[in-house]
Amino acid sequence: IALGADVAVDETQLNAFLDSLKYDDKGLVCAIAQDVDTGAILMQGFASRDAVAYTLRNRKATFWSRSRSELWCKGETSGNFIGVESVHVDCDRDSLIYLGVPTGPTCHTGAHTCYYKRVDGRDGAAAKVDGGRHAAEEALTTLYELEATIEARRVEAVADDVKPSWTRRLLDNPELLCKKIREEAGELCQTWEENEGKEAATNEMADVLYHSMVMLNKQGVPMSDVLAVLRRRFGTSGVDEKAARPPKKLIDPSK
Amino acid sequence: IALGADVAVDETQLNAFLDSLKYDDKGLVCAIAQDVDTGAILMQGFASRDAVAYTLRNRKATFWSRSRSELWCKGETSGNFIGVESVHVDCDRDSLIYLGVPTGPTCHTGAHTCYYKRVDGRDGAAAKVDGGRHAAEEALTTLYELEATIEARRVEAVADDVKPSWTRRLLDNPELLCKKIREEAGELCQTWEENEGKEAATNEMADVLYHSMVMLNKQGVPMSDVLAVLRRRFGTSGVDEKAARPPKKLIDPSK
Ligand SMILES: [Zn+2]
Ligand SMILES: [Zn+2]
Ligand SMILES: [Zn+2]
Ligand SMILES: [Zn+2]
Ligand SMILES: [Zn+2]
Ligand SMILES: [Zn+2]
Ligand SMILES: [Zn+2]
Ligand SMILES: [Zn+2]
Ligand SMILES: [Zn+2]
CATH class of the missing domain: 1.10.287.1080 (MazG-like)
Structure with a gap:
């Protein structure tokens, strides 16, 4: 699925999925954006029902901004979107992974990820980022x-x-x-x-x-x-290889 | 640092770090456990001040159980601990990564991670786990x-x-x-x-x-x-290689 492409969403299935999530008393679930290639955790926020729906429809990581009390499609001001390849839900349905490809640095500081400080490290004000490589205190696997x-x-x-x-x-x-x-x-x-x-x-x-x-x-x-x-x-379909998984259906929480 | 080892913690530094976190109205920050080798996100929970302190002192991923209203060192009943190698904090200090090594399957269902269901997949009741390999719908990088x-x-x-x-x-x-x-x-x-x-x-x-x-x-x-x-x-120090980073000090949020 191309980033930002309009995806045909089955509204009944989408609503059934959104209904199935376990929202907290503020109507939010946790949402973690992860780089599909490197596994780096890019950022964590919270998502309202509308934010999850927006993410699935538009394939861009979208959150509920608790400070501004509004829907926030990450990148709409900075241009640094996180294209979402797939969405995964945890066992008790109160937490999501947005697995995807960032189009630029995720953090507003310019760091590759928001987790660029190690607790046991030197907690400087500015992230150490050298030319797109990793910051010294990033959570590197x-x-x-x-x-x-x-x-x-x-x-x-x-x-x-x-x-x-x-x-x-x-x-x-x-x-x-x-x-x-x-x-x-x-x-x-x-x-x-x-x-x-x-x-x-x-x-x-x-x-x-x-x-x-x-x-x-x-x-x-x-x-x-x-x-x-x-x-x-x-x-996607390589020269000799076919996709490992069956064709993607966007939403099927039927069972 | 050996898993579960007693680590000498500077109490002043530890308290300064704990004070610096931005807890929500329930006194919690988000805490994400990530496999240091594979990058897999294992689980996500919330951590109180005491849970973060316990994690840093004992190097085992520890959370605040919102359902049981008690400190919860993951693995204390199942035996499947998550040994914590390092802790990373995000830019606005309300979210942590516990980066470490799980001693067994993280999820109570027996799945490798709690995120074994894909939104666009078949949302079956049981996780498909085959001999320790990955479930078909896991958030694989x-x-x-x-x-x-x-x-x-x-x-x-x-x-x-x-x-x-x-x-x-x-x-x-x-x-x-x-x-x-x-x-x-x-x-x-x-x-x-x-x-x-x-x-x-x-x-x-x-x-x-x-x-x-x-x-x-x-x-x-x-x-x-x-x-x-x-x-x-x-x-750790290999035959010919030295650690890339300076010796670990547990807590130094002094700047
Ligand atoms: Zn959960
Ligand atoms: Zn950030
Ligand atoms: Zn990086
Ligand atoms: Zn070749
Ligand atoms: Zn060749
Ligand atoms: Zn944050
Ligand atoms: Zn689980
Ligand atoms: Zn796995
Ligand atoms: Zn060899």
Whole structure:
């Protein structure tokens, strides 16, 4: 579904779904916007019945602004919308995930996500955002923590008499990096060829992923771009692959 | 920090942090538990001042149960705790992420996460959970959607007169799969060796990742296990790598 596209909504099904939610005493459910590619939690707000309906009709993350007491389609002033690919409801129906693709930084501070401060960190007034990459205190999951670690190795000063980190050595010696990538891919294959077992396969895949990500850093490619490519290939009908799921019906809370 | 370990907390700093949160009229902030390895949103609840303090002291995700009006350390009855690695606060300080590692299924239904129903899906009473893998309607981000797609290819029936998907052909012919993995690793290296540019590097990395993930499926290894390995290698001091971040101080909201 194209972002912002008009989606034909079955009004009966939509109303049945909206009726099924467990609103609080203010008529709201919790709504969490999550980046479909990276898994980053972008922001959290609350949604009224109308906000949920607006989100499903327009495929843009929409909330109820408690401060302004009005419907708020995130991005309508900033232009930084969150396109919604799918909506998920939790077990007791009082909380939603808007899973989608942001068109720009989500936070009004310019940060990638609103969660750019760590409790145990230096709680500065301004978010540290460097060129679209992650802020230092963002809630990074393992893959993006690794990406940030590799970047930190690239930029860190290494004194002449100190042995540089393995990552830095690979970045400074791309021939070695290429040799390692080919070697690790071979070792992953060998885990099957030599029947080495799951633990070996897990470790070799970690090697492949790490060394490939050093190569991405070397070429200035963020991991999120790779995931966006995979989403386009597999999320819609790829060259050889069909979508994993049956065709999307917008609302069917019939059972 | 080991899960559940007693952490020395600076009481002054802890109180300053707790004071800085913007509680609602019931004295609560929103708290979202997220899997640090996969990025999956596990559950969402609300946290009182005491619940946040308990979480930071004990490194276990803790909420205020609005139905029972009591502090609720998730897992204290089920045994399925969520170990908390770090806590992040949003820009207006009324919402937290508990980023951590679940010790078992988070949902009381036995599902991996509480968000196992898609609005546009079949809203059945029971979550579809197959052996610890993902439920069909879970809020899967791109990497786990791809993992689920590969698994769907593995189990789908293919009629004799229908050309199988590329994924299925790779799964049925591991020699071909190994050949492809080695080839794609080489093509990723070539993007640097031949100076082919960022777009080529992005596409070749997507090829490497996809083919490697088919190999993981072939050997029954979930991607989350690979990320857990990477977290253990890079999150704490690895053989050659130091932690990317300065040593963790639990609370320092001094600025
Ligand atoms: Zn709920
Ligand atoms: Zn914000
Ligand atoms: Zn970020
Ligand atoms: Zn290896
Ligand atoms: Zn907030
Ligand atoms: Zn649940
Ligand atoms: Zn799952
Ligand atoms: Zn190729
Ligand atoms: Zn290729």
